[in-house]
Structure formats: C-alpha cells, structure tokens
Amino acid sequence: MESTDKQQHTVSGAEITLDGVSKIYRGQQAPAVDNISLTVPAGEIVMFVGPSGCGKTTTLKMINRLIEPTSGTISIGGENIRAKKVDELRRTIGYVIQGGSLFPHMSVAKNISIVPKLLGWNTSRVKDRVDELLDLVGLDAAKYRDRYPRELSGGQQQRVGVARGLAADPPVILMDEPFGAVDPITRQRLQDELLSIQRELHKTIVCVTHDIDEAIKLGDRVLILQEGAHVAQYDTPEVVLSSPANDFAQDFVGAGSSLKRLSLARIADLELKTPTTAKVGDSTAQVRSRAEANGDGSVIVLDDRNRPLGWPWLRQLTGEKIVQPSGDLINLDSRATLNDALDTMLVSGHGGAVVTGDRDAYLGVIDFKTVTDFIEEMQREAETETKAAPAAGSDEHPASRISIAPTDEELDGGREG
Template identity: 50%
Template sequence: MTDSANRTAAAAVSGVGIVLDAVTKRYPGQQEPAVDAVSMTMPAGEIVVLVGPSGCGKTTTMRMINRLIEPTSGTVTIDGRDAAEIDPDRLRRGIGYSIQQAGLFPHMTVARNIATVPGLIGWDRKRIAARTDEMLELVGLDPGTYRRRYPRQLSGGQQQRVGVARALAADPPILLMDEPFGAVDPITRGLLQDELLRLQAELGKTIVFVTHDFNEAVKLGDRIAVLGDRSRILQYDRPAAILADPADETVAGFAGSDAALKQLTLTRIREVTLGECATVTEDAPVAVARTAIGDGARALVLDTAGRPLRWITTADLAHADSVGGAGTAAETLSAESTLQEGLAALLGDRNATAVVTGPDGKYAGLVTIDTLVGHLAGLRTEPGTGTATDVPA
C-alpha cells in the first residue's frame, strides 16, 4: 500500500464523493469546447490532483464542481446529488475554496476573513469566534498574534495559511484548491504542502487540487489526473502507477526523465525508522551538556517545549557560561517531508544528518543517508512494492 493510501485509510473521512459525467464547457464564439466531456470519479476523503499545462482547462473543470462556471452539458454529482439541482449559493458555502495568493479581503482582519462563510450561513458570534481561533491553531498560527492583523501584515506563507483556514472554517466536506502555493518561494511551498498533508490526515476532506507542477502532484495526490487539451484525461491513477507505467509519451514527459527519483516522493520521513541522538535543553547547565555529549561528536539543544534549536559540541562549550546561544543552527525536516526532500537536506549537511520534527514541531529523531539507503533497499526486496496492482481502488 502506498503512503497516500495509508494516509487516506488513517484519516477519519469527512469528505464526500464527486463524480463528473461527460462534463463539457463551451463558450460562445469558440469552435472548440474549453472542456470536452470529462468523466472521472473522485473518492471521498482523497486528494485528487488535476495537473496539466497552462490553458488546458484544469481550473475550468474544477470551477464547474462548485458552479463558479456553469457546465454547458454533463453532470456533476456531489454525494449522490446533482449539483445543478442545488442552489448555487448554498452549494458554494458548502465547498471550501482556496486560490493562489490566498484571495483574502484586504480591508478585513484575519479573523473577519476566516469568519466570512460561517457568518453567511448564520453562525452566532460566540461560535464564529471559537471557530476562528480553532482554525488559526489548526494551520499553525497563534490566534492572539494573528487574529487582528490585516493581510498586508502577513508573509505570503501566512496569507496562504489564513486562506486555507477560511476555506475550512465552515467545515465543508470538499475543498477546492487552485494552485494555492504557486506564488510563494520553494521553501515555504514545501512547508505549506507538508501542512496540507498534516491537515488532511486529521480531517479526511475530499480535496481537488489544481497545479501545473507534476512534483507537487506526486507529493500531494492520492490520485492524479494528467490532463491534455480541453481537459482530456490522458491518465488517471495513483502516483506510483503513473510513474511506473505512464500511459503515453505526453504523460511520460510530465513524469520526466527522473521518474525513478520521483518515486522517493511517495514515502514520508515518518515511515522511516528514525535514529536518536543526545539531547539537552537550552536551560541546562554547561556541565550537564558536556555529560550529554559524552564520547559523541555533538548533542542537540532543544527549547523548553522540546523543539530543536542548535547542535553543540564540546568545543562550543569550552568557554561558554550557558548552553543558550552556543553551537550552530540545526536544520530540520518535517515528519511529513518526502524521502526526496530528506535526501536533498542530507546532501546539504556536512554530517549527512537531519533532525526530524513531529506535527507539534518537537524533536522526533534523526534521519541519515544510511537510514534512507536501508529503507529503499528494504523496499526493493518486497515483492510487488510500488506497482499499480498494490494500490487499492
């Protein structure tokens, strides 16, 4: 079973199924349809990624789910109901929507942005306030710090987190995400992807995610729909199946010549057996830190909440009065990071070691090159691992 399948099985599914049946969109004056007879089933509680080149119709296809764009023909069924028979405002209030650059209302505070849909559907103030704080905590932002800020006072990554919080505020079963992380830097993008996977593991929503980045699709998707012109489906399958057996040359082009390397994105760091190291808290006496290092090369300094800060060596403590401030910064990886991201981090560390943190940011263990090599070697000895037939429908 792939990691994405494990993730879906582990989550308490709160999403609902979506079925597109010959969905088509024609615009007046255009000879060819923008979307031509797309049919696919999106299972409840999974992340389905629509990936394809710019202008292929993937965003149009997604927007027909919540009727921001009305289909010309065909049927969109949500949890067994024809979406065309649901009042469009009611339909949209029951579907979360997150876009690139967050799409926050600039004149509203963070709290008011998040409260938008709950307010529209009639929640009382007390319930809205509690839900706002809950959503901020869920996406890793302190309510006391960010509740009263305006979008202009946030970084790009923080804006995207607020955008996701707003989309989830009314607890919709479906979340539509239109290239939500495309406008942030690569490091922040990776962190936001990890955050989305963490949230999905907790919430089990049905997420339809649009991107043109195949690496992002492989990392996030339980299933990937590779689209061609007019949203024609070139291949719709689990990431492992697409990487192992692309349907045609176009799909193979998306997968790239490094398709084998992309297989590393199908496994999370949390699936690897982690190592351990000596640790010491930043408020510990220097003598305690020296004892912790012992015969080892170094120890990891943690803050009082157990989050990693720095590496220290005996030399760092030679003239130090306290552990606080001594040593060099420790590079960290989220437990949700992929093996590919882990490998990149290890290659950039002179000790080929990375510190792994759990969902709460606390120290969870170490990963090394030997750890990854051993894990991959184990996968190669397991019969059938990574084949399409191993992935349940």
C-alpha cells in the same frame, strides 16, 4: 502506512463525481472541457495536472459552479450540485487560490471568519474556530490573529488562505495552484503542512497544479489531462510513474521519471534517530551531561507542546537554563519525500533533518546515511527486477527503473508543463 492512517481517523470528505461534464464557450468550436467523467474518492487528495489550456482549472471551477457546465452532471456526496443554490453550495466548499487572496482591509481573524459569520455562527464560536485553525496551519493565534495581510509573508498569507478554506469545516476543498507564488523552501513547507492537515482531517481535496513533482508528492491520485480535459491517465502516483498510459502521459511525466520515483518514498517509511532533547527552562548542565553521555554534540530544543524550536550545538548552550534558540529551524513532516529530506539536509550543518508529525509534534531526526542506504537498497531491488524483466525490445518502459546517478535531464527536473 497510508491506509492505516485513514483507518485511525474519520474521513470527513465527500465523494465527487463528474459524469459526462463538458464546457463550451460561446464563439468557440472546440470545447474547453469535453465529456469528462471521473470519481474523486472521499477523503483523498486528487491532483489535476496538465499543460496550460488543458481545462484543469475550468474543471475545478465547475465543481463549485464558479463556471457553469454546458452539459453533464457533478455530484458531491451523491447530491447533484445543481440541487443547491449557488451561494449555499459555495459555503460548503472551501476554495484556496494562489497567494491566499485575502481581503487587504480585513485582519487575519476577519478573513478566516467570513463564511462562519455568513452561516450565523456566534462570536465565541467564531473566535474559537479562528484560533483552532491558526494553530492547525502553524501560526500562533495570539501573534497573528489581529495582523493584516500586508504584515504577513507570502507563505503566511497562503497559510491563512488555507485556514479560511477550512473555516466552516467543509467536506470538499478546491485548490487552484495554491503554492505557485512562493519560493521553493516555503513551497515545500506549505506542501508538508497540507499533508499534515490532511492526515488529521481527511477532507476531499482537488488541487490544480502545473508541477508534476508536486502532483506526485501530494496526490493520493493524479489526473493527467490533455487539451479539452481529455483524461490521459488517472491513477495512483506509483502507476503514473511506472506505467504511463499513453505517449502524452509519458511525455508529461518527463525524462526524470526514474528520479521522481524517489518522491514515492516518504520519511515515514524510514527509521528515525532519537538524539538528546531538552525543554526550554531545563538545566543547561543536566542537558549537556545527558547529551555527552549519549555521544551527541547537539540537542533538539522543544517547547511545552513538544514542537521543535532549535537544534543548537553543545558549545552554544550557555547560562543556567535552556533558552529558546535563535534562528529558524527547518522541520520536515513525516510524509515529506526523500527528495525533500535530501534538499533540507544539504543546507543543514547537522547532516540530518528534524521530523515532525501532527501539529508539528517532534518525532525524531532523519540522517543522511539512513536516506542514502534506503536509496541504495531501492537501486539493488531495481537491478534485480531489471535482470528478471523481458529482454530489450519488449514492452518494458524505462520509467519503471530507478537510478541514483541521474542524467542531466533528470537533474533539470523534467517537464513542468
């Protein structure tokens, strides 16, 4: 599924290569980063994860020379980053940190337009880019363009921070704990937004996190680092969960690895339901008649761009015309995980969740039965694999098994580092 998506979109990212990169701070004997070498493929999201003090943020900051390496080389698109002036380099790399780090005295539009203006873009081009990016991150340009950071929620500030990082269309985006300062529901939405944006743009994104669940959900590849930025494992989420490379990687993934494998299954892997939909302004009587004929007790209300606005019950439809429903509808991106789907459905009165694609366009509904049937099928496959696996005492690792009856340790979410 993922490879097909990438074939349909032009990869706009650039490959990043670290070759023997080290960082030793004056007065310290042990290096903060010790001879790390790896390649980040163009157009992929690579998640740096590990315990505090392992060197992941230091490694990230060396890519845009916020921290200068002591030794080794870093290349972007085959060009050594030292071949460019620091300011020139940073204008070609988006940088997003926790909380968005917006300038409080600047409006949203001015925050986003900082780099384009430094690059000499004219006023018209800058304005068009600001509006385009606000739409991309799910904010109404007319509503938010002239607001100040203090007038935004934490999630909205982070969305603006992402927009600012994308402003000059850089090939590389660096993200340092970008969603760590928001509540869990907002965090899930921002993660889904990032997946949606990446599906459309295919930048090269390097993201630091302490959260293995976030790393598994967002990453095309996951880099688990030990102290000194020594690589414990660098591989796809599937391999990281099913075959930890060493004891450290196994310990960091944690006891909940079997439950975390549910994060490898995406909503896009399942068949969506297509309940009755309506547009704002449609005849209420006609919508009600269509819903009843389809056996639906509710309808999905869409705007003129096919974005879901609400999911009212038929008894809530009053007046001659369909109006925009009140309340906040929680949508799921098609690349969201089954864990996200279950979490969302638990707070939904419909036993399902609305699923969206590019630019929040409506795709359908995923329901509880579809998810549980899929999990049960995964369980049956896992049991078959277990019966065919070597007997006890062999090299098989328990992280390769799936359980839909998680232990208390699994429900606690494992280790976050």
